[in-house]
Amino acid sequence: MRRTRRRWHDGGATLWVPGREEPVPLWIAASYGSRRRGLLGRDGIEGALLLTPCGSVHTFGMRFAIDVAHLDRELRVLTVRTMVPGRLGAPRLRARHVLESAAGAMARWGVRPGTALRVTPEA
Numbered sequence: 001m002r003r004t005r006r007r008w009h010d011g012g013a014t015l016w017v018p019g020r021e022e023p024v025p026l027w028i029a030a031s032y033g034s035r036r037r038g039l040l041g042r043d044g045i046e047g048a049l050l051l052t053p054c055g056s057v058h059t060f061g062m063r064f065a066i067d068v069a070h071l072d073r074e075l076r077v078l079t080v081r082t083m084v085p086g087r088l089g090a091p092r093l094r095a096r097h098v099l100e101s102a103a104g105a106m107a108r109w110g111v112r113p114g115t116a117l118r119v120t121p122e123a
Contacts, residue, residue, distance in 0.1 A: 008052045009121070010034045015048055015099075016118040017109045024048055024101075024109060026119060039066065039100060048101040050119065056091035057098050059083045065103035067111075070095035075117045080106050 008030035015024040025047030029035045035051050040061050051057065057068055062085040070078040070092040078092055082103050099106075099117070111117070 008050075012122040013050070014120045014122075015050075016120065017111055018115060018117075019110050023120075026050055028052065028119070028121065045100070045102055048099055048105070050097055050099050052097040054098040055093075055095045056089045057083075057100065058088045059085045060088070062086075067101045067103055067106040069099040069106060069111055071097040071099060071117065075119060077111055077113050077115045077117065080112055 008028055010031050011028055013026040013028050015026040017024065026049070027047070028050045029038065030052050035054060038051060038057070039045060039049060041063075043063055055070070059066065065082055065084045067080060067082050068089060069080045072078055072094050073096045075097065078095055081089075083089060099111070106112075
């Protein structure tokens with residue numbers, strides 16, 4: 001069976017977490033420029049940011065602590081950790097995407113290793 005490859009584009013989307021009725025607002029950063037900027041220069045984030053493709057992140061120049069989830073090709077969570085400003089995250093071998101949010105948000109949403117997430121891009 002041949003897998004179809006999803007083509008991601010910068011823009012708004014919705015993140016669906018199993019067991020959570022409310023969707024999470026999501027911004028997709030798929031271009032080089034938007035991935036490079038990420039959350040730098042912001043004072044916070046409502047919802048989450050999906051960096052794709054991406055295997056690792058850093059928090060140099062960040063103004064606040066963030067939760068970081070490494071996701072595989074099928075958007076299954078591999079790891080979740082909180083990173084304070086000024087740190088370099090270790091790359092994850094199977095990670096193809098990174099989900100970022102304000103520190104503590106992922107625990108509230110129920111995002112943990114093994115969780116299969118779903119993303120619905122805006123039309």
